[in-house]
Amino acid sequence: MPSTTTAAGPAETRSETWSARAKDVGFWAEWAALVGLVALIVIFGALNPTFLSAGNIESMLVAAAILIILSVGQTFVIATAGIDLSVASTMTLGAVAFGQVYARGGGLWASCLAAVAAGTVVGIANGLLVARAKITDFIVTLGTLSAAAGLALILSDGKPVTVIDAGLLKLSTGGIGVLGWTFLIAAVVAVAAHVTLFRTRFGTHVLATGGSPEAATATGISTARVKIAVYVISGVLAGFAAILLVGRIGAAEPAANTSFLLNSVAAVVLGGVSLFGGRATIIGPVLGALLLTALVNGLTLLGVSQFYQPLSVGIVVVLAAFLTRFQR
Amino acid sequence: MTTSSPAQDLLLEVTDVSLAFGSVQALKDVSLTLRRGEVTALVGDNGAGKSTLVRCISGIHHPDAGTIAFDGAELELSSPEDAREAGIETVHQNLALVEDLTVWQNLFLNRELVRKVGPLAFLDRGAMQRQAKEMVSTLAVNVPAVQSRVRRLSGGQRQAVAICRAAGFSSKLVIMDEPTAALGVQETAKVEELILRLRDEGHAVLLISHNFEQVMRLSNQVWVMRAGRCVGGRRTDQTTGQEIVSLITGALAA
Numbered sequence: 197m198p199s200t201t202t203a204a205g206p207a208e209t210r211s212e213t214w215s216a217r218a219k220d221v222g223f224w225a226e227w228a229a230l231v232g233l234v235a236l237i238v239i240f241g242a243l244n245p246t247f248l249s250a251g252n253i254e255s256m257l258v259a260a261a262i263l264i265i266l267s268v269g270q271t272f273v274i275a276t277a278g279i280d281l282s283v284a285s286t287m288t289l290g291a292v293a294f295g296q297v298y299a300r301g302g303g304l305w306a307s308c309l310a311a312v313a314a315g316t317v318v319g320i321a322n323g324l325l326v327a328r329a330k331i332t333d334f335i336v337t338l339g340t341l342s343a344a345a346g347l348a349l350i351l352s353d354g355k356p357v358t359v360i361d362a363g364l365l366k367l368s369t370g371g372i373g374v375l376g377w378t379f380l381i382a383a384v385v386a387v388a389a390h391v392t393l394f395r396t397r398f399g400t401h402v403l404a405t406g407g408s409p410e411a412a413t414a415t416g417i418s419t420a421r422v423k424i425a426v427y428v429i430s431g432v433l434a435g436f437a438a439i440l441l442v443g444r445i446g447a448a449e450p451a452a453n454t455s456f457l458l459n460s461v462a463a464v465v466l467g468g469v470s471l472f473g474g475r476a477t478i479i480g481p482v483l484g485a486l487l488l489t490a491l492v493n494g495l496t497l498l499g500v501s502q503f504y505q506p507l508s509v510g511i512v513v514v515l516a517a518f519l520t521r522f523q524r
Numbered sequence: 525m526t527t528s529s530p531a532q533d534l535l536l537e538v539t540d541v542s543l544a545f546g547s548v549q550a551l552k553d554v555s556l557t558l559r560r561g562e563v564t565a566l567v568g569d570n571g572a573g574k575s576t577l578v579r580c581i582s583g584i585h586h587p588d589a590g591t592i593a594f595d596g597a598e599l600e601l602s603s604p605e606d607a608r609e610a611g612i613e614t615v616h617q618n619l620a621l622v623e624d625l626t627v628w629q630n631l632f633l634n635r636e637l638v639r640k641v642g643p644l645a646f647l648d649r650g651a652m653q654r655q656a657k658e659m660v661s662t663l664a665v666n667v668p669a670v671q672s673r674v675r676r677l678s679g680g681q682r683q684a685v686a687i688c689r690a691a692g693f694s695s696k697l698v699i700m701d702e703p704t705a706a707l708g709v710q711e712t713a714k715v716e717e718l719i720l721r722l723r724d725e726g727h728a729v730l731l732i733s734h735n736f737e738q739v740m741r742l743s744n745q746v747w748v749m750r751a752g753r754c755v756g757g758r759r760t761d762q763t764t765g766q767e768i769v770s771l772i773t774g775a776l777a778a
Contacts, residue, residue, distance in 0.1 A: 411633070
């Protein structure tokens with residue numbers, strides 16, 4: 197009796213939801229980032245009143261902006277069951293490209309364009325090598341990690357370029373209330389990414405490519421094109437992040453930024469995105485990025501030595517990865 | 525078309541198709557035909573070339589030689605998408621469903637309905653869910669809400685979704701590769717019911733099966749493959765399971 201089954205389906209799922217959810221480990225696994233973030237806010241807020249002051253919230257959100265943008269790019273790649281280890285180096289290369297154009301009097305817009313262009317080029321290279329040359333994503337992006345970092349050193353001759361620009365300064369210090377411009381940019385990127393992933397054909401094809409490449413191919417989806425596209429997205433967003441990085445530091449440095457790579461993968465894992473592909477959200481990794489930023493910020497406020505920060509991030513990430521085992 | 529002469533009823537005509545993978549000759553001069561409104565069975569031992577032939581018809585492989593004519597015109601398939609455009613849908617052995625997507629997302633995979641907003645196109649989720657509900661409600665197999673993920677479905681339900689996808693979108697030929705191999709008795713019966721319903725609705729069905737009883741029960745025409753060749757064809761009502769078996773094993777020359 198088909199008519200009764202379709203009616204019974206949703207009602208059944210609804211009645212089982214609330215009672216079962218609280219006991220279901222899968223539910224907690226899915227929302228690990230949110231639960232962790234709330235827990236951190238409560239703990240740090242209780243231990244140090246400064247933590248929840250408007251000034252500290254503002255600086256946390258601004259500090260999280262770059263990581264949010266990188267994590268969003270990383271999410272697209274991981275949703276196809278890939279990984280982009282080159283995000284942080286790509287950002288460094290983007291920053292150096294920005295600095296070189298700026299130092300030669302290219303102006304703010306041309307410099308921004310150079311940063312995004314540099315990111316796009318690395319993204320295209322990653323995509324072509326993974327999808328067309330069929331080299332494992334891990335190896336390809338490990339290679340471009342090194343190549344982009346090397347290019348950054350070559351282009352800059354290892355020297356930072358100081359960037360003092362009124363517009364860029366306004367971008368990294370101004371905002372609306374506690375929401376700095378850089379955080380608002382990251383929020384816009386996240387919303388656009390969410391719409392792309394869940395409201396467009398491309399987004400569905402990304403999830404299908406990650407979830408079952410055979411099924412995607414059988415229905416005529418070009419998984420190669422999807423894969424190229426996600427690495428380009430990751431590269432372009434790394435270019436965006438580079439602009440914010442230059443604004444934040446006030447200089448274009450060929451520094452390695454390794455922690456951004458680890459944290460971008462960590463934020464995605466914390467956000468409940470499956471490393472095997474096919475399951476992803478944007479809000480999850482954004483919350484993951486906020487959690488990691490709050491963790492470092494809170495520990496700093498409590499006077500914990502900086503040396504403990506990588507350790508704490510590592511523990512949180514492994515814990516989150518453990519929780520994802522219980523995802524439905 | 526009021527006359528029902530066999531020539532006009534032909535929907536698919538495979539002529540002398542050959543395909544080699546390196547030194548392995550997977551298909552050798554395979555010729556067979558398939559009529560509208562019928563269930564045509566393709567049988568043969570493992571490695572006889574059934575799946576390879578199906579993959580040629582559904583655009584995954586490209587034959588080295590020979591022609592495939594469909595609906596009166598020669599097919600030039602360079603991708604599965606071309607085959608779907610032409611009206612050939614395949615239910616693959618692995619079903620080609622994405623477990624982490626919902627039923628409706630799978631039904632519309634790469635056929636998504638969109639709403640244009642200026643230069644942008646957004647998914648029309650409401651329309652897809654509504655149509656998916658209609659498609660699923662015609663099934664004899666119980667399928668839960670179209671919003672549920674395929675991961676939560678049973679084997680029979682998945683098969684039903686895959687068949688539903690193939691039957692929708694005005695397809696003329698539905699190819700099924702071992703549709704009941706992984707199913708229980710009850711689910712098999714329901715899927716068989718579904719196959720007959722597809723036929724009654726005017727779809728041609730190409731059925732690959734190892735189950736002789738099923739072949740004799742469902743099909744109108746049987747083609748037998750052995751070692752990459754099509755060794756014979758019989759009208760189902762004019763043959764016996766015994767004869768088909770001897771064709772498959774080679775005990776009987778065609």
